[in-house]
Amino acid sequence: MAYDTEKKVALDVALAAAHLCDRVRQEIVPESIEKDDRSPVTVADFGSQAVICQGLGVAFPQDPIVGEEDSADLRSPERAPQLQLVTRYVQGTLPTATPDAVVQWIDRGNAQGGDRFWTLDPIDGTKGFLRGDQYAVALALVEGGEVKVGVLACPALSFGSGEPGLVFVAVRGEGASWMPLKGGDPQPLQVVTGAEADGFRFVESVESGHGDQTRQSAIAQAVGITQASIRMDSQAKYAAVAAGQAALYLRLPSPKTPDYREKIWDHAAGVLIIEEAGGRVTDMLGQPLDFSQGSKLVNNQGVVASNGVIHETVIAALQQG
Secondary structure: OOOOHHHHHHHHHHHHHHHHHHHHHHHOOOOOOOOOOOOOHHHHHHHHHHHHHHHHHHHHHOEOOOOOOOHHHHOOOHHHHHHHHHHHHOOOOOOOOHHHHHHHHOOOOOOOOOOEEEEEEEEHHHHHHHHHHHHOEEEEEEEOOOEEEEEEEOOOOOOOOOOOOOEEEEEEEOOOOOOEEEOOOOOOOOOOOOOOOOOOEEOOOOHHOOOOOOHHHHHHHHHHOOOOOOEEOOOOOHHHHHHOOOOOEEEOOOOOOOOOEEHHHOOOHHHHHHHHHOOOEEEOOOOOOOOOOEOOOOOOOOOOOOHHHHHHHHHHHHHHH
């Protein structure tokens, strides 16, 4: 298969990063460092990005990585204790890691993209991570503006009564699958298709500022979804749609920021996983998401992710309202 090596490496590094994040959450109360955009960033974010960038750098030294974090917040003298803590957790995976190596690995994720590149959110849903709720390690390979490989590791996610901790993987044209984070046989993913199914629901962000929740609810009702939304942090929402736990994920621009454009690392892996599970992802106008324009989806407004069956109806409802 064309992307067998990329799939294996992406899965390996995402799993290593997810286990690091889970250890951080179990062992310490995460102390967040305030970034310029006021979103929280933790020891786990930095450690996850370091582990993944190191692994990708060994396997694919020519591939740029467009990641969310940089080490600037860790390089100041007053942050030396945090850097030491990050290094200690990275050493759980890479025993010879040093503070200097860790900041270099983190900053390998500061590339600008290209015809082929990886995009990474080391913890998608940091607020969920801090709250004890959902978060994901999200990694995707983009070529020619199209996502080719996607991995979502979701340490807190479970379906039904299963043990928390699931990982989702997809390769363009080869379908999507999931397996327990602790190992097991891959199981195919398939979106829900029937309106009578339990999974005929919609899912949206916990944070009200991440979308227009009033409009999102109205659109869901317009296409026949009558149940209350599932609110969930991170790209675990994409996993829920891909696995048939929900039929629709809407992320419409907040009325306060109508010109906002989404970051590519917040969507790339999840988009491919839904598409390979039989669903569809576009912007509000029904256009495919364009991952070729740098770190933002500058040519797209909003995100509509569905089981595919209801997609055109959703787009039509958006145009009417």
